[in-house]
Amino acid sequence: KQEVTQIPAALSVPEGENLVLNCSFTDSAIYNLQWFRQDPGKGLTSLLLIQSSQREQTSGRLNASLDKSSGRSTLYIAASQPGDSATYLCAVRGAGRRALTFGSGTRLQVQP
Amino acid sequence: ETGVTQTPRHLVMGMTNKKSLKCEQHLGHNAMYWYKQSAKKPLELMFVYNFKEQTENNSVPSRFSPECPNSSHLFLHLHTLQPEDSALYLCASSQGASGESEQFFGPGTRLTVL
Numbered sequence: 687k688q689e690v691t692q693i694p695a696a697l698s699v700p701e702g703e704n705l706v707l708n709c710s711f712t713d714s715a716i717y718n719l720q721w722f723r724q725d726p727g728k729g730l731t732s733l734l735l736i737q738s739s740q741r742e743q744t745s746g747r748l749n750a751s752l753d754k755s756s757g758r759s760t761l762y763i764a765a766s767q768p769g770d771s772a773t774y775l776c777a778v779r780g781a782g783r784r785a786l787t788f789g790s791g792t793r794l795q796v797q798p
Numbered sequence: 799e800t801g802v803t804q805t806p807r808h809l810v811m812g813m814t815n816k817k818s819l820k821c822e823q824h825l826g827h828n829a830m831y832w833y834k835q836s837a838k839k840p841l842e843l844m845f846v847y848n849f850k851e852q853t854e855n856n857s858v859p860s861r862f863s864p865e866c867p868n869s870s871h872l873f874l875h876l877h878t879l880q881p882e883d884s885a886l887y888l889c890a891s892s893q894g895a896s897g898e899s900e901q902f903f904g905p906g907t908r909l910t911v912l
Contacts, residue, residue: 787843
């Protein structure tokens with residue numbers, strides 16, 4: 687059974703810092719991995735999707751990497767801003783399944 | 799309307815009530831999903847529909863009854879719920895035929911069971 691772990695569970699940084707969020711998964715047989723952002727009490731906003739054949743994806747200040755063989759992904763946020771404060775969720779889509787398996791998330795607070 | 803919409807956004811119900819959650823996607827997708835997000839637990843899958851057919855049921859209690867009349871609409875019928883069923887219920891959709899497709903989520907329905 688696929689398990690997804692995110693470290694750290696919570697993170698507080700001053701504005702302007704570069705930061706890295708970590709995600710690990712136990713079964714490397716995946717189709718893809720998605721990073722989401724969730725604001726308190728709200729739905730999920732998709733940030734980046736990495737296919738299993740890809741190593742990384744970039745969107746603006748965000749860069750996500752994938753090392754499928756070791757079961758790891760990182761989300762790099764450059765020059766963090768207070769508006770980046772949210773919970774970041776990592777989810778993997780296992781081979782042969784349509785549904786996503788989610789981690790518990792990293793709650794990020796960027797201090798102005 | 800664009801993307802994935804859910805109604806109502808908030809719902810309070812008693813344990814003897816019957817209510818329904820509605821999800822609609824305007825993306826032309828073929829697959830739709832119900833997920834549950836409880837406090838202090840990871841998001842967990844409930845049901846998957848592909849071309850209106852249920853393809854996954856993640857051992858969900860029968861007090862939750864899904865319905866998918868077409869590829870654009872998904873319902874979750876609720877009856878005799880328990881207080882522990884209080885959670886954020888999220889709907890998602892994807893271009894279901896491909897394993898590489900991205901999932902798009904609605905804003906969720908915040909359910910409180912008294």
